[in-house]
Amino acid sequence: MIEVTRDNFEDVFPSIEYAIRTADFIAIDSEFSGLHFHDDDKPSLFDSGSDRYSKLRRSIQKFTLFQIGLSTFCGDVNTNRYQTQTFQFYLFPRSFASHDQRLSLQASSIQFLRKHKFDFNKWLHDGISYLNCVDEKKVKDLVEVGVLNRDLDRQMDEKEIQSLCSHVAAWIPTSQPGDILTLPTDKNFADSLYVFHKDLRAQFPQIWTSTNAFDQVVVKRVTPTERRMSQKRDLDGDDRYQQQLLNEMLGFSRVFRLLLSARKPIVGHNMLMDLMFMFDKFHMPLPEKYETFKLCIREVFPVIFDTKHIHLCIKKKLELLGVVHARSLEELHNILASERVMNMSLLQPTILRQNEVSADGDEFHNAGYDSFVCGSVFLRLCHFLHSKNFSSMDIMPFAFNSYLPTMNTFRNCVNVIRASVTHTKLDGADPASLRPPFLYVKLKSGFPLFLESMLAQKLSPYGTVDIQFLSSTEALVATMNYMSARDIIYAFKQDPVIEVTNYRYWQHSPLAQKLWWGGFFSVAAASCAVILNLLQRSS
Secondary structure, three states: OEEEOOOOHHHHHHHHHHHHHHOOEEEEEEEEOOOOOOHHHOOOOOOOHHHHHHHHHHHHOOOOEEEEEEEEEEEEOOOOEEEEEEEEEEEOOOOEOOEOOOOOOOHHHHHHHHHOOOOHHHHHHHOEOEOOHHHHHHHHHHHHOOHHHOOOOOOOOHHHHHHHHHHHHHHHHHOOOOOEEEOOOOHHHHHHHHHHHHHHHHHOOOEEEEEOOOOOEEEEEOOHHHHHHHHHHHHHHHHHHHHHHHHHHHEOHHHHHHHHHHOOOEEEOOOHHHHHHHHHHHHOOOOOOHHHHHHHHHHHOOOEEEHHHHHHHHHHHHHHOOOOOOOOHHHHHHHHOOHHHHHHOOOOOEEEEOOOOOOOOOOOOOHHHHHHHHHHHHHHHHHHHHHOOOOOOOOOOOOHHHHHHHHHHHOOEEEOOOOOOOEEEOOOOOOOOOOOOOEEEEEOOOOOOOOHHHHHHHHHHHOOEEEEEOOOOEEEEEEOOHHHHHHHHHHOOOOOOEEEEEOOHHHHOHHHHHHHHHHHHHHHHHHHHHHHHHHHHHO
């Protein structure tokens, strides 16, 4: 795994570009600073695809990405091998003038990452910047209006700037045109040097500045004529520095744009939040409407596969072969990579990891390693399913593109956890809910008002449920499966306190009741008017 930080990003970028360009598919994973900004945004079995999108959108607007893992897989059908390269990026947004992002952290997410040895120092000190298109335009506008010389939160602190300026001021009286002074600037401030150049040139009209190969500021004593000539020559230099500054601000967004232009299949595990985070932070703010997002994400990533969704769809096939249902990506990987399962699917391709600097990051919940595991799981599932189309005598090494027709049924389907729908369909209408109908719970007369905690306690033995109160005495209950719903109805059939039945909209909905009674009175009033009219005519 290659860890990518601010220090080596530019050096590694050509390798990233080549790996993406030559890949058959690319697996991604990410780590976030939080999941649910408000308690109301937690997942619920009542959520439709649109509901869940709205909840995630509100949270993603507040939280940020800590880490992105990206693994490229490039196959060779002749050797039946896939070469994979894994890059792990630490991300930390940079401020620039009035562009200054606010970061929100959720304690549970921080505790989770700390438990899995996430390097917060590397994130804070060496994280790569990023911009979406709206923020990029804002930064460009700030550069063009000349904001660089004012209101800028620099990495070079004021004491250091004053010290360097004092050094130049003390040197100028004893210098002659042509003399040179090299300032001892720290290499960590290389990305602030453009601003510092502007400050020095504005403060001392007798000098001109440049940057040497070691990112140090070189001050040269010049004549007024040389100064004017340097200013004219440096117009192109300003553009170059500005583009360099913009590239540094864009940071990982440049990698995202490589993914966008490559249009390769993107693979993830339970990846809805990953996709939404990447879209919002590196492309453009998430649109308000769910259907607009689905349209936009298809333009960014035309082909998406979610290994969580694939596994849930074929788990019965796997169970028939003795493969136990996996509860996590880690368990799924270990099962599919086991000798027993590998022997069930002949000629599984070999996966070779390239350019591995260190195996220190080979732990789950490191975004880089998780992306590699996710891509490996996807490849195993592709081969397993595709080989079922052939007899054992006809199985051969397959090119990656030959897998795609078999996997087409899973294309652009992204898993949705704990919702009324099992997945979202990014290139079409969401599927109908496979969850059981809601249950209607009512407090029997003569008992005090019940609290949500009491009802939740009563229903907790029957599996995952969510409760939505209609009034102080009525509630809807959503269950995960039909067995839970059936068990609850049976268990409370003779309960002295609460009554549980299947929910019927026209019978139990307060809105439906109002519509029904409103319609009844409207019809009654119209009937009375007709009768009175007839009586008047007859008289």
